[in-house]
Amino acid sequence: MSLLHECLIWPIEMPGLKKIVMLSIARNAKLSTGEGSISIQRLCVECGISDTAIRKFVHDLEVEGFFVRYPGKRGVSYRLTLAGRP
Template identity: 45%
Template sequence: MSLYHENFVWPLDMPGLKKLVLCYVAREARLKSSEVSLTIREIAFRCGMSDSAVRTYLKELEQASLLTRLPGPGKTVVYRVNLGEAACSA
């Protein structure tokens, strides 16, 4: 878990539910790798949303280059959070 990544989410100007999805993914990301392995269903359950809403928000976040989707085992997807990259590598 990384509250470090979550701190970069709050100042972003975006709709609340999309921000909630990004915030959850960012919070679960590992500090050093900025990666997290999650299912759509898990994100939807934790954020109190439908699977389809989460899919929509994740696609929008990918298009905005805030997340990178990597293949994972089974139905799991690995997401790399692209927040605070400069600070992480410094």
């Protein structure tokens, strides 16, 4: 887990639920590589948000350049880029 990545997300302006999803993704990333993997179901539990909303936020965050997805296990396998940071 990386609290450093999570701390980089807090100052970024974005809607509340979307930020919660990004914080959860960032917290699950490895500190050294920024890579991680988390299932959609796990994101639903951690964030308290529906499956449909999680999928929309994950897609939006990827399009906005906060992380790059790559083929992996089920769920979201990614490498943080944090392009939207201040």
